Amino acid sequence: MxxxxxxxxxxxxxxxxxxxxxxxxxxxxxxxxxxxxxxxxxxxxxxxxxxxxxxxxxxxxxxPSKGVTVFSSKRSHIHDGMDRLLLFWRKDKEMAGDTITKEIICEKPSAIFGDLMLAQAEANAGKGTTK
Missing domain, CATH: 1.10.10 (Arc Repressor Mutant, subunit A)
Structure with missing residues (x-):
């Protein structure tokens, strides 16, 4: 064969x-x-x-965040933080009675991820200057 x-x-x-x-x-x-x-x-x-x-x-x-079922080496702690913050944000919106549109759902994870990446870059820059 x-x-x-x-x-x-x-x-x-x-x-x-x-x-x-x-x-x-x-x-x-x-x-x-x-x-x-x-x-x-x-x-x-x-x-x-x-x-x-x-x-x-x-x-x-x-x-892992609630709902994450797979352990992946491609998934960083930033992704887990983003999932948690997105879950909190969604629950706050639901409790406030706000409507969540498809556009908002698509934009919010990117915004949260960008903020977390920026915070990590600032933290890394701070570590580099202090010895």
């Missing part, structure tokens, strides 16, 4: 594991469950489970 063609691989999707599932795996492993049993229970490759267990400290320390 020859190597797989690109057309064969196209239909396969990469399955991301949720934060909840990662935490469950870590708790079960720390409780004494064997790696081989975890691979059978979650139907995952042993290397996938091993990678999760190697990163268990980072996964435990991560405090």
């Amino acid at each position: 020859g190597p797989r063609k690109a057309a064969d691989v196209k239909g396969e999707k990469r399955m991301m594991l949720s934060m909840r599932m990662n935490m469950e795996m870590i708790k079960k492993y720390e409780a004494g469950m064997l790696l081989s049993l975890l691979t059978k229970e979650y139907s995952r490759n042993p290397s996938t489970i091993g990678t999760i267990l190697k990163q268990k400290e980072a996964i435990k320390e991560a405090t």
